[in-house]
Amino acid sequence: MLAAVGLLCVLAITFLVSEIVQEMRFLNSASSDNVHWVLSQAEVEFLEFHNAIDLARQSDDPQALEHVVVEFDVFYSRMMTLGTGSLYADLRAIGNFGYPVSVIREKLDAMIPLIDGSRADLRAGLGTLAAEADEIRPLLRRVATTGLQFFAERSDESRSSVAVTMLRLALITVALVLALVVLLSHTRRVSNQTERRGQELADAYARLNTILQTSLDAVVVSDLQGKILNFNAAAERIFQYSRDEVIGRNIAEVLIPDDYRAAHAAGMARMRDTGEHRVVGHGRIRLESKRRNGQIFPVELAIEKAQAGEEEVMVAFLRDISHRVASEKELVEARDKALAGEKAKAEFLAMMTHEIRTPLNGLLGNLALLDKTALSPAQGRYVRNMQISGGVLMHHVDTVLDVARFESGVSVAREEVVHLGELFQNIVDSQASAAEANGNQMLWGWVGEPAEWVRIDASRLRQVLLNLVGNATKFTRDGRILIEAERSAEATGEMLEIRVIDSGIGISEEDQERVFNDFQTVGDANFAGQAGTGLGLGIARRFVEAMGGEIGVESTPGEGSVFWLRVPLVLADGSGQPEQHSAPAPETPGRDILLVEDNEINLELAREMLTGLGHRVTEARDGEQAVAAASGHRFDLILMDIRMPRLDGLGATRAIRSGAGASRDVPIVALSANVLPEARDSFTEAGMSGFLPKPLTEDGLLQVIARFCSSAKPAPEPAPQPPEPEISPMDRLRRRYEDETRTLFDWLATGPADRAEIAHRAHQVAGSAAAFGQSELREALVAVEMAADRNAPELGATIAAARAAWENAPAPTLS
Amino acid sequence: MLFPRLATAALATALFALPAGAETLPMPTGPVILTISGEIENTNGDGTAAFDLDMLRALGESEIVTETIWTPATHTFTGVRLKTLLDHVGAEGDEITAMAINDYGVTIPVEDATETGPIVAYEMDGAQMSRRDKGPLWVIYPFSSSSDYRTEVIYSRSIWQLDRMTIEE
Numbered sequence: 005m006l007a008a009v010g011l012l013c014v015l016a017i018t019f020l021v022s023e024i025v026q027e028m029r030f031l032n033s034a035s036s037d038n039v040h041w042v043l044s045q046a047e048v049e050f051l052e053f054h055n056a057i058d059l060a061r062q063s064d065d066p067q068a069l070e071h072v073v074v075e076f077d078v079f080y081s082r083m084m085t086l087g088t089g090s091l092y093a094d095l096r097a098i099g100n101f102g103y104p105v106s107v108i109r110e111k112l113d114a115m116i117p118l119i120d121g122s123r124a125d126l127r128a129g130l131g132t133l134a135a136e137a138d139e140i141r142p143l144l145r146r147v148a149t150t151g152l153q154f155f156a157e158r159s160d161e162s163r164s165s166v167a168v169t170m171l172r173l174a175l176i177t178v179a180l181v182l183a184l185v186v187l188l189s190h191t192r193r194v195s196n197q198t199e200r201r202g203q204e205l206a207d208a209y210a211r212l213n214t215i216l217q218t219s220l221d222a223v224v225v226s227d228l229q230g231k232i233l234n235f236n237a238a239a240e241r242i243f244q245y246s247r248d249e250v251i252g253r254n255i256a257e258v259l260i261p262d263d264y265r266a267a268h269a270a271g272m273a274r275m276r277d278t279g280e281h282r283v284v285g286h287g288r289i290r291l292e293s294k295r296r297n298g299q300i301f302p303v304e305l306a307i308e309k310a311q312a313g314e315e316e317v318m319v320a321f322l323r324d325i326s327h328r329v330a331s332e333k334e335l336v337e338a339r340d341k342a343l344a345g346e347k348a349k350a351e352f353l354a355m356m357t358h359e360i361r362t363p364l365n366g367l368l369g370n371l372a373l374l375d376k377t378a379l380s381p382a383q384g385r386y387v388r389n390m391q392i393s394g395g396v397l398m399h400h401v402d403t404v405l406d407v408a409r410f411e412s413g414v415s416v417a418r419e420e421v422v423h424l425g426e427l428f429q430n431i432v433d434s435q436a437s438a439a440e441a442n443g444n445q446m447l448w449g450w451v452g453e454p455a456e457w458v459r460i461d462a463s464r465l466r467q468v469l470l471n472l473v474g475n476a477t478k479f480t481r482d483g484r485i486l487i488e489a490e491r492s493a494e495a496t497g498e499m500l501e502i503r504v505i506d507s508g509i510g511i512s513e514e515d516q517e518r519v520f521n522d523f524q525t526v527g528d529a530n531f532a533g534q535a536g537t538g539l540g541l542g543i544a545r546r547f548v549e550a551m552g553g554e555i556g557v558e559s560t561p562g563e564g565s566v567f568w569l570r571v572p573l574v575l576a577d578g579s580g581q582p583e584q585h586s587a588p589a590p591e592t593p594g595r596d597i598l599l600v601e602d603n604e605i606n607l608e609l610a611r612e613m614l615t616g617l618g619h620r621v622t623e624a625r626d627g628e629q630a631v632a633a634a635s636g637h638r639f640d641l642i643l644m645d646i647r648m649p650r651l652d653g654l655g656a657t658r659a660i661r662s663g664a665g666a667s668r669d670v671p672i673v674a675l676s677a678n679v680l681p682e683a684r685d686s687f688t689e690a691g692m693s694g695f696l697p698k699p700l701t702e703d704g705l706l707q708v709i710a711r712f713c714s715s716a717k718p719a720p721e722p723a724p725q726p727p728e729p730e731i732s733p734m735d736r737l738r739r740r741y742e743d744e745t746r747t748l749f750d751w752l753a754t755g756p757a758d759r760a761e762i763a764h765r766a767h768q769v770a771g772s773a774a775a776f777g778q779s780e781l782r783e784a785l786v787a788v789e790m791a792a793d794r795n796a797p798e799l800g801a802t803i804a805a806a807r808a809a810w811e812n813a814p815a816p817t818l819s
Numbered sequence: 820m821l822f823p824r825l826a827t828a829a830l831a832t833a834l835f836a837l838p839a840g841a842e843t844l845p846m847p848t849g850p851v852i853l854t855i856s857g858e859i860e861n862t863n864g865d866g867t868a869a870f871d872l873d874m875l876r877a878l879g880e881s882e883i884v885t886e887t888i889w890t891p892a893t894h895t896f897t898g899v900r901l902k903t904l905l906d907h908v909g910a911e912g913d914e915i916t917a918m919a920i921n922d923y924g925v926t927i928p929v930e931d932a933t934e935t936g937p938i939v940a941y942e943m944d945g946a947q948m949s950r951r952d953k954g955p956l957w958v959i960y961p962f963s964s965s966s967d968y969r970t971e972v973i974y975s976r977s978i979w980q981l982d983r984m985t986i987e988e
Contacts, residue, residue: 049921077950078921078980084952091888 012183016176023169039091043151046086049079050144054137061130069123072130076119080112086147100150104143111136222322227315228276230255242324244296261294284309284318293322302329353405360401361677362606365698366775368394369609370737372702376616403539406467421576422462424455424500428487431469439477439485444506446473448487455491455500459576464547468555471540472504472567480508483564491573499553500573503566510561519557520545544569595619595640595713598667600630600656601675602648603771604744606698608737610643610675613702619709627651627659635665640713642672643696646687649764654690661691671712675700738816741772745781749810752803759799763792766806776816784809844908847871852955853939857916857986860909868908872941872955875899878907881938885963888974889953896959898940902932905986912986917958920950920980927958927976929986935961939981953979 053075060068086092087109096102115136118129216223222239226232231254235247243250243259250258260268274280284307293303305322371394375387428448439446469487476485488503511519522542548555553571597619601607607623614621622639624630626648634642642660646653657672671693676683684695696708748769756762770785784806791799844863849871856867863869878899886893905915915927931937937960941947948954957979960968967973 045923052921074920074950080951081953081980085889088891089889090886090891 012179016180016183019176023172039155040152042082042085043148046079046082047144047148049075049082050137050140053079054134054141057130057134057137060127061134066123069126072126072133073119076112076115083109083112092151095151095154098150098154101147101154104147108140108143108147111140219321220323222320222324224255224259224320224322226255226318226320228272228318230272232258233317239322242295242322243293259293261292261300264292281309290325301326356401356405361398361698362603362771363774364394364398364401365677365700366605366609368398369606369613369700370775373609373612403543406539406543418463419459419461421457421459423457424460424489427462427466428469428489431466431473432487435470435473435477438474439480442477442480443482444477444480444485445483446477446485446487448489451488451490453491454489455573455575457576458500459574460500460571461547461551464551465571468544468547468569469502469504471544472569475540475567476504476506476508476565480506480564483507492570496572498573498575499570501568501570503568505564505566507564510563510565511557511559512561516557516559520555595709596622596637597709598622598624598630598633598637598639598642600624600627600643600648600653601645602626602768603645604740604768605737605772605775606645606700608740610700610705613700613705617702617705617709627653627656630656631659631663631665634660634667634670635663638666639670641709642667642670643675643708644672644692646674646676646683649767653692654686657687657690657692673708673712738776741776741816744772745769745810749807752807759792759795762799762803763789766792773813778809778813778816781806781809781813844868845874847874849873852941853982853984855904855908855910855984855986857984858910858912858988859986860911861907872947875904875939875941875956878903883938883940883959883961885959885961887959887962887977889979893963894943895945896938896940896957897942897945898938898956898959900932900934901927901937901939901958902934904939905929905932908986910986912988914987916985916987917976917978917981918983918985919978920982923978923980925976925978931960931976935964937961937976950980956981 053072056068056072056075060072083105087096087105092101096105115133118126118133121129216234216236219236219238222242223234223236224232224239225234231252232250235245235250240246245258256265256268256272271282274282275284286306288304288306290302290304292300293305294300302325303322304325305320307318307320310317310319368391371387371391375384375391379387432446432448436446473485473487484507486503486505488505490501490503492499492501520541522539545555548569548571551571553569555567555569557565557567559565597614599607599610599614599621601610601623602625607625611621611623622633622637624633628651630642630644631651644653644657648656651659653674653676660668660672662668672691673694673696674684674687674692675696675698676687677698687695693712694708696704748765751765752762766785766788770782770789773779773782773785784802787802788799788806790796791802843861846863847869851869851871853870853875854867855870859866859868861868875898880897881900881903882895882897884893884895910929913929915929915932916924917927918924927937937958940957940959941955943952943957948957958977958981960973960977962968962973
C-alpha cells in the first residue's frame with residue numbers, strides 16, 4: 005500500500021517534471037517571430053512600395069525612382085522570408101497561403117529586370133509596375149488573412165495545450181499533495197506507534213524489574229561463562245551478598261559449594277562445548293548452594309537459557325528450601341515412627357494370636373481328650389462346662405483380634421467365588437443345633453430369582469451372617485429364625501439383600517440406633533445368657549461397609565427383629581470351583597499322615613486325635629526331620645506346623661515341593677495359630693495346599709483329611725489300634741513334661757555354650773509350661789530364650805531365675 | 820544538429836582596443852552602409868561614425884553557422900562582432916537602438932554584445948547580402964548554439980537591412 009503510494013508519487017513527479025520541461029522548452033524556444041507583425045508589415049511594405057511607385061509617376065525626381073527600388077527590395081526581402089523561411093513552412097502548405105505567396109514572388113521576380121535596369125526604363129515601366137502591384141494587392145491580402153487566421157488557430161491550440169498542461173499540473177499537484185498527506189499521516193502513525201512501543205517496552209522493562217526485585221525466589225542471571233550479570237533482592241537476602249559485590253564475579257566462586265565446583269565447571273564446559281544441558285531447561289531441580297557465611301543449604305532451582313540481544317544468558321531461579329527440607333525430614337521421621345508403631349501393633353497382634361491361642365489350643369484339646377476318658381458324671385459335666393467356657397474365651401479373643409486387625413488396616417478384603425446357596429446352607433447346618441437347643445426352627449430361602457455363584461468376600465459375609473444368626477438364636481425361644489436372600493436391581497448395579505428374621509424378643513427403638521456401635525450390649529440378660537464383648541455387630545457393620553454395602557435393623561419389641569444387609573452382587577462363573585462340603589465330613593480312616601510339630605504337647609494332642617480317628621501317624625519335630633521323612637516315604641497328607649526351630653514349616657514345604665522326594669506332591673496343610681490373612685498368603689506361596697487353624701479340633705482334622713484325602717487310595721493296612729495306655733494319656737504327658745523340664749535344667753547346669761540350642765530348648769519347654777499351668781516358669785524360660793537369642797550377658801541370670809521359677813512352680817497340671 | 824562554429828579569424832579588435840579621440844575614425848570611401856550615433860567616443864564627422872563595407876571588413880571577420888527561422892536551411896554568416904564594433908566606436912551606453920532601411924527599430928542591450936554574442940553580418944554563405952536579400956547588414960545571434968538565443972526577444976533583435984545604430988545611456 006505504502007510502496008504503491010510512493011511509487012505513484014514518483015511516477016507522478018517524473019511525469020510532471022517531464023511535462024514541465026517539455027512545456028518550458030516549448031515556451032523557451034519561440035518559434036514565431038511576432039508573425040502577426042511580420043504579416044501586417046508585409047502589407048505595410050507593399051503599400052510603401054506601391055506608394056513609392058505612385059509618387060515616382062507623379063514627379064520627375066530621380067530620388068523618387070531610387071525610393072521605388074529601395075521599397076521594392078524591402079518588400080522583396082519580406083516576401084522572400086515568407087516564401088522560404090522555415091517558420092512559415094507549415095503555413096505555405098496551406099494553398100491559400102503558399103499559392104499567393106509563390107504568385108507574388110513570381111510577379112516580383114518578373115519585376116527585377118525593370119528594377120535593376122536603367123532608370124529610364126524603370127520610369128517608362130512605372131505604369132506596368134503599378135498595374136502589377138495592383139494585382140499583387142488582393143493576393144497579399146489573402147496571404148495576410150490566411151496567415152493571421154492560421155496563427156490565431158495555432159495560438160489557440162498552444163494556449164489550450166498550455167491550459168491542459170496546467171490543469172494536469174494542478175491535478176498532479178493535488179494528487180502529490182494528497183500522497184504527501186497520506187505519507188505524512190502514515191509517518192506520524194508509524195512514529196506514534198514507535199513511540200508507543202518504546203513506552204511499552206520501557207513499562208515492560210520497569211515491570212519486569214519490579215517483578216525481579218519483588219520475587220520471593222532468588223533470580224541470578226549470568227553469561228555462559230558463569231559471570232553474574234544480575235542479582236535480585238531475594239538473591240541478596242538468601243545468599244547474604246549485596247548486588248554490587250557479586251556483579252561480574254563468577255557463580256562458581258560465589259554460590260557453588262566447594263564440593264560441587266568441579267562438577268559445576270564440568271557441566272558448564274560441557275554445555276559450552278556440546279550444548280548438552282543436564283540442568284538447564286530441566287525444570288525444578290534440588291541442589292545445594294552456599295551462603296556468604298559458608299553455610300551450605302538446600303535449594304530448589306530452575307535454570308533456563310535465554311537470548312539477550314546478541315548474547316546468550318542463563319537465568320537461574322533459586323528458592324531456599326531449608327525450612328521445607330527440615331519439615332519434610334520431620335514428617336518423614338513422624339511417618340517412620342508411625343509406621344514403626346503400626347508394625348509394632350501388627351507384631352503384637354501376631355504375638356497375641358500365637359501366644360494366647362496356642363495355650364488355648366492346648367487347653368481345649370486336652371479337654372476334648374479328657375472328655376473321652378472314663379469320667380464320673382460330675383467330672384463330665386465339669387469338663388463340658390470348661391469346654392464351653394474355653395470356646396467362649398476363644399471367641400472373645402478372636403473378636404477382639406478382628407476389630408484390632410480391621411482398625412489397623414491389616415485386614416484386607418479377600419474376594420472369592422462362592423456358591424451362595426451352599427454358604428447359607430452351611431450356616432444353617434452349623435447353627436441349627438444351637439437353634440434347636442433353644443427350641444428354634446432355622447430355615448433359609450430365596451425371595452425371587454436366586455443367585456448361585458458370586459464373587460464376594462465370603463469369609464466376612466459368613467462371619468457377619470454367623471453373628472446375626474447367633475444373635476437371633478440367642479434372643480429367640482421356641483420360635484423361628486429365617487434367612488432370606490433377595491436380588492434387587494438398583495441404580496448403582498445389582499445388589500444382594502440378606503435378611504435375618506427372628507421371632508424373638510425384639511429391640512427397642514432407642515437400642516436399634518446403637519446396636520451397631522462397639523461395646524454395646526442390649527437386651528435381656530436372661531436371654532443373653534452369656535454377655536458378649538459387644539463387638540459382634542460393630543464388626544459386622546465394619547465388614548459390610550468394607551464390602552461396599554450397608555446394614556440395618558428393624559424391630560418391634562416382643563415380636564421379633566429383622567437384621568438386613570445389602571451388598572453389591574457380582575455374579576461369577578462357578579464352573580471349576582471345588583464343591584464345598586456342606587455335609588459333615590465323612591470319616592476316611594486309614595490314612596498315612598506325617599505330623600510335623602515342635603511342641604511336644606501339641607504333637608501329642610494331634611497324634612492322639614489322629615490315631616483316635618484311625619490314621620497312621622509319623623512324627624517329625626522340625627522342618628529338617630519333616631523333609632527327611634517326606635523324601636523317603638509317600639504320605640497321604642502332611643500336617644505342618646509353621647513356627648519351628650532350624651527349618652520352619654514354610655522352608656520345609658518349599659524343600660519338599662522342590663525336591664524329588666516320594667511325598668513332593670502330596671497335600672501339605674499348615675497348622676498355625678496365626679490366622680492373619682497375610683500368613684495364609686505366605687503359606688500358599690510356599691506351596692501349601694491348605695490351612696488348619698490351631699487349636700486343632702477333631703472336626704477340623706476330619707474336614708481337612710476328607711478334603712485332601714478323599715480321592716487318595718486308602719492305605720493298605722488298617723490302622724493298628726493304639727495300645728491301650730497303662731496310664732491315662734494326661735498322666736503320661738505330665739510325666740513327660742516333668743522329664744523334659746528336668747532334663748533342660750540338668751543340661752543348663754552343665755553350662756552349655758551353644759546359645760542357639762539353649763534358646764531352642766528353652767522355647768520348647770516354655771511352650772509346654774503354659775499348658776501345664778506353670779506360667780511363671782514359662783515367662784522365665786521365654787526370658788532365657790530371648791537372652792540367648794540376643795547373646796545378652798544376663799543369660800546366666802535369666803537361667804538362674806528360670807531355675808528358681810521351676811523349683812517354686814506349682815505341680816504341673818493339665819486340668 | 821549544428822553548433823555555431825565561431826570564426827577564429829578575428830581578433831583584430833586588439834588593434835582598436837585603445838579608445839581614440841573625436842574624429843579619429845577614417846572617412847568611408849565607398850557607399851555608407853552603417854551609421855552609428857549617440858554616446859560614442861570615436862567618430863568621423865558630426866558626432867557619428869559612418870562605415871562602408873571595407874571599414875567593417877577591416878574590423879575583423881567573425882563567422883556564425885546557424886539556422887534561422889527566416890531562411891530555409893543552415894547558413895554561414897560572416898560579419899563583424901557587435902562587441903568589436905562597439906569597442907571600435909568607443910560606445911559608452913547601455914542600449915543600442917538599431918534601425919533598418921524601412922525604419923524598423925529595435926533596442927538591443929549592450930550586455931548582448933559579448934565575445935560569443937551577435938555579429939553584424941554582411942555575408943551569407945560567402946556572398947555579400949543584397950538589400951533584396953536582407954542585406955546589406957543583418958544582426959545575427961548564434962541561434963543554434965543555445966536555446967537562450969531562440970526567444971521572441973532575440974528574434975526581434977535580429978534586425979535585417981540594418982543601416983543605423985544609436986548608442987544610448
